[in-house]
Amino acid sequence: MTERREMPIKKGQGWKTLPHGGIIPEGGTAEHFMTGDWRTNRPIHHRDRCIDCMQCWAYCPDMAIIVEDGKVVGIDLEHCKGCGLCVAVCPPKVVALTLTTEAEAKKND
Amino acid sequence: MSEVKEMAAKQERQALTGNEAMALAMRQIEPDVVAAYPITPQTEIVQIFSTYVADGLVNTEYVPVESEHSAMSAVVGSAAAGARSMTATSANGLALMWEILYIASGTRLPIVMPVVNRALSGPINIHCDHSDTMGARDSGWIQIFSENAQEAYDNMFQAIRIAEHPDVLLPAMVTTDGFIISHGMEIVNTLDDKTIKDFLGTYKIPRNLLDVDNPITVGPLALQDFYFETKVAQADAMMKAKPVILEIAEEYEKLSGRKYSFFEEYRLDDADVAIVVLGSTAGTAKVVVDNLRKEGIKAGLLKLRVFRPFPYEELKEALKHVDVIGVLDRSDSFASLGGPVFSELRAAMYDMETRPLVTNYVYGLGGRDIDLHMIEQAYRELLEIKETGKVDQYVNYLGVRE
Numbered sequence: 001m002t003e004r005r006e007m008p009i010k011k012g013q014g015w016k017t018l019p020h021g022g023i024i025p026e027g028g029t030a031e032h033f034m035t036g037d038w039r040t041n042r043p044i045h046h047r048d049r050c051i052d053c054m055q056c057w058a059y060c061p062d063m064a065i066i067v068e069d070g071k072v073v074g075i076d077l078e079h080c081k082g083c084g085l086c087v088a089v090c091p092p093k094v095v096a097l098t099l100t101t102e103a104e105a106k107k108n109d
Numbered sequence: 110m111s112e113v114k115e116m117a118a119k120q121e122r123q124a125l126t127g128n129e130a131m132a133l134a135m136r137q138i139e140p141d142v143v144a145a146y147p148i149t150p151q152t153e154i155v156q157i158f159s160t161y162v163a164d165g166l167v168n169t170e171y172v173p174v175e176s177e178h179s180a181m182s183a184v185v186g187s188a189a190a191g192a193r194s195m196t197a198t199s200a201n202g203l204a205l206m207w208e209i210l211y212i213a214s215g216t217r218l219p220i221v222m223p224v225v226n227r228a229l230s231g232p233i234n235i236h237c238d239h240s241d242t243m244g245a246r247d248s249g250w251i252q253i254f255s256e257n258a259q260e261a262y263d264n265m266f267q268a269i270r271i272a273e274h275p276d277v278l279l280p281a282m283v284t285t286d287g288f289i290i291s292h293g294m295e296i297v298n299t300l301d302d303k304t305i306k307d308f309l310g311t312y313k314i315p316r317n318l319l320d321v322d323n324p325i326t327v328g329p330l331a332l333q334d335f336y337f338e339t340k341v342a343q344a345d346a347m348m349k350a351k352p353v354i355l356e357i358a359e360e361y362e363k364l365s366g367r368k369y370s371f372f373e374e375y376r377l378d379d380a381d382v383a384i385v386v387l388g389s390t391a392g393t394a395k396v397v398v399d400n401l402r403k404e405g406i407k408a409g410l411l412k413l414r415v416f417r418p419f420p421y422e423e424l425k426e427a428l429k430h431v432d433v434i435g436v437l438d439r440s441d442s443f444a445s446l447g448g449p450v451f452s453e454l455r456a457a458m459y460d461m462e463t464r465p466l467v468t469n470y471v472y473g474l475g476g477r478d479i480d481l482h483m484i485e486q487a488y489r490e491l492l493e494i495k496e497t498g499k500v501d502q503y504v505n506y507l508g509v510r511e
Contacts, residue, residue, distance in 0.1 A: 015338035015345070020278055021217030022331045022339045023316055027324030 007032045030079065035062070039082035042105040043097050045075055050096035056086035072096075116366035120298040127290035130258040130297045131197070131223045131283075132157035134265035136167055137305040138221075141192035141312065144172035144183035148202035149235045150287040151225040155197050177202040181209035181220075188218040189327045191317030193269075195220065199287060200227035200241045207245070213280045214249030214343060216328060219272035219314065220280040223265065226388070226439075227287040228475040236476020237287035239387065240440040242416075243449045249343050251281035251350055252417040254387045256373075258295045260414075261285045263367055269309055270357045276349040278314065286389040288476065304364055347418045354415060371420035373412040374427055376402060380409025382491035383428065385454060386437040387413050390472070390479055394437075397484040408488050413450065421457035428458075433491040434467045437484075437507075441471045447504045468500050472507035483508050 008026040009018065019025050050072050057065040057072065064080040066073050075086075082102065090097040125133065132154045135143070143162075145155035162171040170187075174180045177198050184194040198206060203224055213220050224242055228234040242252060253268055255261040261283065268281040285291050316325045331339055351371075358369040373391070376398050377383055384394050391412035401408040411427060428434060436455075438448025446452050451469035458464050470487050473479045487507060494500055 009335075011334070013338070015342040018335070018338055018342060020315065020342065020346075021215060021327075022329060022335065023216070024326035024329050025316055025323070027326065029326065 005031070030062075034078045036064070036076075036078050036080045036082075039077075039080060039102050041082035041084055041099050042077070042102050043075055043080065043082065043084065043087050043099055044105070045072065046096045046098070047073070049094055051091070051094055053091065053094070055089040055091070056097060059085045059089045061085065112366070116364070120300055120365070123297050123299055124294050125258055125262075125297045126153070126292050126294050127255075127258040127261050127285040128153035128225070128292065129157060130262040130299075131265060131285070132161075133299065134262050135195060135223075136161045137300075137302055138193070138195070138265065138269060138309060139167045139306075140169055140195040142170045142172065142184060142187035142194040143196060144174050144180045144187070144194070145196045146174055146177050146180045146198075146202065148177070148199045150227055150237075150291045151197050151199040151202070151223065153291070154223055154225070177205040178209060181206040181213065184220050185209055185213050185216065185218060188213070188220050188314075189216065189317065190319050191312070191314060193273075193312035194218075195222060197223040197225070199225045200229050200235075203241045203245060204229060207248075210245055210248040210250060210280075212328070215339065217278040217343070217346070218280060219269075219278055219312075221265070221268045221272055222280070222282050223261070224282045224284045225287045225291045226284050234475040235287070237289050237389075238439045238474045238476065239284075240474075242282060242284050243440040245282070246417060246449060249279065249347070250417060251277075251279055251347070251415075252284065253281065253415055254284050254413065255290065256389055256391045256412060257290055258285070258293070258297050259367070260369075261290065262297055262299065263361065263365060263369065264414075266305060266308060267354075267357050267361050267369065270360075271350060271353055273312060273314075274350075274353045274357075275315070277346055277353055279343070279346055279350065284388070289389045298365070298367075300364060308361070308364060350418050351420065354418075369414065371413070371415045371423050372427070373414065375410040375412065377409035377411055377427065377431070379407055380431055381407040382433045382435070382488060382495060383409040383411060383431045384435045384437055384484070384487065384491075385411045385413060385424075385428075385450065387416065387439065387450065390437060390439070390484075393479060393481060394484050397481055397488060400481070400485070401488055406488070406492065416450070419453055419457075421453070424454060425457055425461060428465060429461060429463070431465045433494045434465045435470055435487050435491045436467060437470050437472055437487070439471075439473045441474065447471075451503075466494055466498070466500050468494060468502070469504050470507040471504060477508055479508060 436451040447469035
């Protein structure tokens, strides 16, 4: 996980200083929150089979595919919601991503 | 020639209906986006405006949507994107916008919308009463009522400036009475396009969606931890609109020679009995006041222009010397204590040292005509109450058959 920026709105901030109309004056603030903690399915990445085609990275709606130096190195489980899109787009001859249940996966955590 | 006459000479005198006057005002405002759906008696406003678009007289993106819910949703999006955005509606159309009215004000988007007042169904009715706008009185919109086409025209420009003021940033409705004003032709003094453009300036909100260098999130979830603060900030903005309304009115008076405030006082200074009313009925009531004055009766009138923010301090000050007040409401609250204007005004007076006696007349529902005799009858009843010192009935229905 990369180092987190400071959140533009502070916990406990009063109405006099908050931005108008509930606006959050910054993009990408999901990184401040564990938005993946209600996942029921979990994708498993198999590095040994991966060809780094980046289909999963392009399709992931939560930007949860972690890429370093042009290679897929894992999944950001704090933000992955287990939708399985990455598994669906992973080429059938490759199968570098498989889906399991969160309950099953937790046994090996 | 006096300054006021000079200003009047510079203006063009036109015979316009209320709808034509509001459509003309929209042409002069030239919003970036108009999204609209037709509904009687408002239809003409956006229909006339659409011809301006078709004729290339305005540079406006016109979105013909499939419902009022969509119209308000579209202008919420465009206003948040940084475009000056308008729509218009009436009655059931306003009711269909309901959900988005609150989103517009909660998101602090300065959308300006003419509302041509019409009774809400059922039974289905297309004529004037204020039940549509009054139902939206807690939606966080500024509400400005107009007595005639001239006021409707003038209120439109002022509403834009008030709504977009950095201390305010709230949406605003400008109303006219359906058919009575919307379809009645009157003389309207209009200002030239350049004067209006200079008065309005350009649309600017603190943050907008198309500013790619400063990305923002609009409409996020705000639960137990932030929703309450957002609402209090909204209430604060509504209170801050009060000095802005007066400031803008003063600026507009310098251009037009026409004076505006929260309300208009007519022969109220020394009045013993007074009527408080919104919209076109004020014109009829003024004639009654003049007639009664000829008889030596000290009758007065207060015509409320700004209902939101509700100017309760100023109303108390203006009415404190009056013995008996009759509040005319063109909508009912069905077994609440009177119509909305009555209950709010009466509540505002509660902590006054010497309180005027107040009674309520609900009138004109579904466009039922209100004439000089009915208003005179109300004044005579106020005089009776002054005599007896007692209000027997708080809610009276004026002009209904039993």
